[in-house]
Amino acid sequence: MSDLEHSVAQPLIRISPSQGWLQLDLRELWQHRELLYFFVWRDIKVRYKQTAIGAAWAVLQPFLTMVVFSLFFGVLARIPSQGLPYPIFYYSALMPWMYFASSLQNATNTVVEQQRVITKVYFPRLILPLAAVVSGLLDFAIGFVVFLGMMIYYRIVPTWAILLLPVFLLVAVLTALGVGMWLSALNAIYRDVRYVVPFLVQFWMFASPVAYPSSLVPEHWRWLYGLNPMAGVIEGFRWALTGQGQPPKLLLIASAGAVLLMTVGGMVYFHRVEATIADVV
Amino acid sequence: MSRVVIHAEGLGKRYRIGQGGRYLTLRDILASSLRAPWGLYRSSTPNSPDHQPRQHIWALKDVSFCIHEGEVVGIIGRNGAGKTTLLKILARVTRPTEGYAEVWGRVGTLLEVGTGFHPELTGRENTYLSGAILGMSKKEIDRKFEEIVAFAEVQDFIDTPLKYYSTGMQMRLAFAIAAHLEPDILLVDEVLAVGDFEFQRKCLSRMGDVAKGGRTILFVSHQMNQIRRLCKRVFWIDHGQIRAEGPAGEVISAYEASQLDLADENKSGCFLDWEISEGGNTIRDNFQDFSFGFSVRLREQVYQGHFGVCIVNESDAIIVGWGFDNLDIPAGVHKLTVKVPLLPIRPGVYTIVCTLFNRGNNLIGGQVVDRWYAVPSLVVDTTPLAHPQDRWAGLLNIPADLEVSPAPAVRPTLSGKL
Numbered sequence: 001m002s003d004l005e006h007s008v009a010q011p012l013i014r015i016s017p018s019q020g021w022l023q024l025d026l027r028e029l030w031q032h033r034e035l036l037y038f039f040v041w042r043d044i045k046v047r048y049k050q051t052a053i054g055a056a057w058a059v060l061q062p063f064l065t066m067v068v069f070s071l072f073f074g075v076l077a078r079i080p081s082q083g084l085p086y087p088i089f090y091y092s093a094l095m096p097w098m099y100f101a102s103s104l105q106n107a108t109n110t111v112v113e114q115q116r117v118i119t120k121v122y123f124p125r126l127i128l129p130l131a132a133v134v135s136g137l138l139d140f141a142i143g144f145v146v147f148l149g150m151m152i153y154y155r156i157v158p159t160w161a162i163l164l165l166p167v168f169l170l171v172a173v174l175t176a177l178g179v180g181m182w183l184s185a186l187n188a189i190y191r192d193v194r195y196v197v198p199f200l201v202q203f204w205m206f207a208s209p210v211a212y213p214s215s216l217v218p219e220h221w222r223w224l225y226g227l228n229p230m231a232g233v234i235e236g237f238r239w240a241l242t243g244q245g246q247p248p249k250l251l252l253i254a255s256a257g258a259v260l261l262m263t264v265g266g267m268v269y270f271h272r273v274e275a276t277i278a279d280v281v
Numbered sequence: 282m283s284r285v286v287i288h289a290e291g292l293g294k295r296y297r298i299g300q301g302g303r304y305l306t307l308r309d310i311l312a313s314s315l316r317a318p319w320g321l322y323r324s325s326t327p328n329s330p331d332h333q334p335r336q337h338i339w340a341l342k343d344v345s346f347c348i349h350e351g352e353v354v355g356i357i358g359r360n361g362a363g364k365t366t367l368l369k370i371l372a373r374v375t376r377p378t379e380g381y382a383e384v385w386g387r388v389g390t391l392l393e394v395g396t397g398f399h400p401e402l403t404g405r406e407n408t409y410l411s412g413a414i415l416g417m418s419k420k421e422i423d424r425k426f427e428e429i430v431a432f433a434e435v436q437d438f439i440d441t442p443l444k445y446y447s448t449g450m451q452m453r454l455a456f457a458i459a460a461h462l463e464p465d466i467l468l469v470d471e472v473l474a475v476g477d478f479e480f481q482r483k484c485l486s487r488m489g490d491v492a493k494g495g496r497t498i499l500f501v502s503h504q505m506n507q508i509r510r511l512c513k514r515v516f517w518i519d520h521g522q523i524r525a526e527g528p529a530g531e532v533i534s535a536y537e538a539s540q541l542d543l544a545d546e547n548k549s550g551c552f553l554d555w556e557i558s559e560g561g562n563t564i565r566d567n568f569q570d571f572s573f574g575f576s577v578r579l580r581e582q583v584y585q586g587h588f589g590v591c592i593v594n595e596s597d598a599i600i601v602g603w604g605f606d607n608l609d610i611p612a613g614v615h616k617l618t619v620k621v622p623l624l625p626i627r628p629g630v631y632t633i634v635c636t637l638f639n640r641g642n643n644l645i646g647g648q649v650v651d652r653w654y655a656v657p658s659l660v661v662d663t664t665p666l667a668h669p670q671d672r673w674a675g676l677l678n679i680p681a682d683l684e685v686s687p688a689p690a691v692r693p694t695l696s697g698k699l
Contacts, residue, residue, distance in 0.1 A: 038413040122373035
C-alpha cells in the first residue's frame with residue numbers, strides 16, 4: 001500500500017532561500033494534477049451552488065449580450081458581418097471572449113482569495129490560476145451547446161474548418177493563463193490590481209474583433225493587431241464555426257507568437273513571486 | 282540509529298517589520314515614482330530596499346538540527362519565538378532567508394484545522410477537497426472515507442452543506458481528515474489545543490499510533506502535558522533560535538523554570554499563563570460560577586493601573602469584555618483572578634485577550650505593560666442550547682422553553698363589543 005510506495009520513492013526536497021529563475025518544476029505540477037482537478041471541481045460546484053439560476057447563467061450571459069450587440073451594433077449601426085446573420089456573427093465571438101474575460105478575472109483574484117490555504121499548506125501555486133482558467137471551460141461548453149442550436153436554426157453547415165476549433169480554444173486558454181499569471185502575482189503584491197482588471201478587460205474587448213470584423217482594420221496594420229492573441233482567436237472562431245471568410249493565417253501566427261511570450265513570461269514572473277507569496281498575502 | 286529525514290543548516294527567516302500590516306498598492310508606487318521617477322523599478326520589486334531604511338526582524342536565526350526517521354519531536358517556546366515560522370519553512374509555505382534544509386519523504390502539514398473547507402460544499406465534498414489540499418490522493422481518500430466519517434461521528438450529516446454544521450461538528454470532521462493523513466513526516470502546529478476534550482484525546486492517541494508506525498512528527502504545542510506524552514525529544518525555541526534541545530523532561534523543566542523567573546527583558550512585565558478555576562482551558566458548564574486566573578510577572582510595580590480582559594470569537598468579534606481600574610500591584614509574580622458568575626456563550630473556541638496598563642488606562646495615557654493573546658485558547662465545551670442551526674444560534678447559549686396553550690377563540694376587544 002502507501003507504505004510501499006514511500007519506501008520505493010523517497011523524494012528529497014531541498015529548501016533554500018531561492019530557487020533558480022527558470023527552474024520551473026513541471027514534474028511537480030504533474031504530480032499535483034489531482035489537486036488541480038479538485039480545485040476545478042470546487043470552483044464549478046461552488047459557482048453553480050451560489051447563483052440562484054445556476055448553469056442558466058452560462059447561457060444567459062452570452063446570449064443576452066449577443067441580443068444587445070445584434071440590435072445596436074448590427075441593426076442600428078450596420079457594422080458589416082461578413083455576410084453572417086448578426087446573432088451568429090456576435091455569438092461566435094462572444095463565446096471565446098466571455099470565456100477569456102471571466103477566466104482572466106478569476107485567475108487574477110485566485111491567489112488573494114486562497115490566501116488562507118496558501119499560508120497553511122504547500123502546493124505549486126501555479127495550480128491556482130490554472131484551475132481558474134480550466135474551470136471556465138464548463139461555462140464555455142454550455143454556451144457552445146446553445147450555439148449548436150443556433151447553427152441548426154440558421155441552417156449553417158460547418159466545414160472541415162471546425163476541426164481547428166480546439167486550436168483556437170487552446171490559444172484562448174493560454175492567453176487567459178499567461179495574462180492571468182501576471183495579474184494574479186501582481187495582485188498578491190499590489191492589492192489594487194483587481195480594480196484595474198475590469199477596465200483592462202473592457203479596453204481589450206474594443207481592441208478585439210468582438211463587435212466588428214477585423215477586416216475593418218487596415219491590411220498593413222493587421223500583423224500589429226494580431227499581437228493581441230484574442231484577435232486571432234475570435235477571427236479563428238468565426239471562420240472555424242461558419243466557414244465564412246479567410247482563415248486568419250497571418251493574424252494567427254502573430255497571435256501564437258504573442259501568446260507564447262506572454263505565457264512563458266507569466267510563468268517566470270509567477271514563479272519568481274511564488275517564493276514570497278505566502279509572506280505578502 | 283535510523284536514517285536522517287530532516288536536516289536543517291543555519292536556517293534563518295527575516296521579516297520586514299509591519300509586513301502584513303498594510304498592503305502595497307499600485308497607487309503608492311505611482312505616487313512615489315512621480316516624486317522620484319528613477320526609483321520606480323527599485324521600489325516595485327518586492328524584495329528591493331526602499332528609499333527609506335526598513336526595519337527588519339529575524340523571526341528565525343541560525344537554526345540547525347537533524348531529525349531521524351520515526352522521531353516525535355516537540356517544539357516549545359513563547360508566542361512569537363519562531364516555532365510556527367520554522368514549521369512553515371519546513372512545510373515550504375515560506376522560503377528561508379538564509380540557510381537550507383533537506384527533507385527526505387512526503388511532508389504533510391497541519392498548520393490549521395479545516396484547511397480548504399468551503400461552507401457551501403457538503404461534508405463529503407469537503408472531505409475530498411481538504412484531504413486533497415493536505416496531500417492525500419483521491420484513491421487514498423476513497424479508501425479511508427468511511428473511517429474518517431466514523432471517526433468524526435458525522436455520518437448523518439455527511440451530505441449536508443458544511444454551513445449547517447455546528448462548530449463542534451466542523452472541527453471533528455477537520456480533525457478526522459487530519460488524523461488520517463499518513464505522510465512520512467507530519468508537521469503539526471498547535472491545532473490540538475482546540476476541539477472538545479474527548480475528541481482531542483482520540484486524536485492524540487491516533488497520532489501516537491501513527492508515530493509508532495515509523496512516521497516522523499514535529500509537533501508545536503503550548504500544552505506541556507501533550508508534549509510530555511507524545512514526544513521523546515524537544516526543541517525549545519526562543520527569540521528565533523534553538524535555546525535548548527534534548528530529552529522532553531529536561532527541556533520542558535528548564536523551559537517552565539525560565540518562564541517563572543525570566544520575562545521579556547524589554548518589557549516591565551509580562552503575562553505568563555492562564556487557567557480557569559478547575560484547571561485547564563475548557564469550560565463545561567455555561568451557568569456555573571468560575572474564574573479565570575492570569576499569572577503575570579512584573580519587573581516594576583503597577584500604580585493606578587488598568588487590567589482589561591475580553592473574549593473574542595473566531596470572527597474577531599468581542600463577545601464580552603471587562604475592565605478593572607485603579608490597580609496597585611507590587612513587583613513580582615501575581616495572579617489576577619477574574620470571577621464570573623456565569624458565561625452563557627455558545628460552544629466553540631475563543632481567544633482571550635488581556636492587557637495590563639500602568640499609571641492610567643487605555644484612555645488616559647496608561648503605558649501598556651503587556652498585551653497577551655492568551656494561549657491556549659478558551660474552549661467552551663457545553664451542550665448547545667440555542668437554535669440547532671449554527672447560523673441562527675447567535676452568540677449566546679441560553680436555553681428556552683416553548684409553551685403552546687389553548688387561547689380564547691375570539692380575542693376580547695377593549696371596547697367589549699364584537
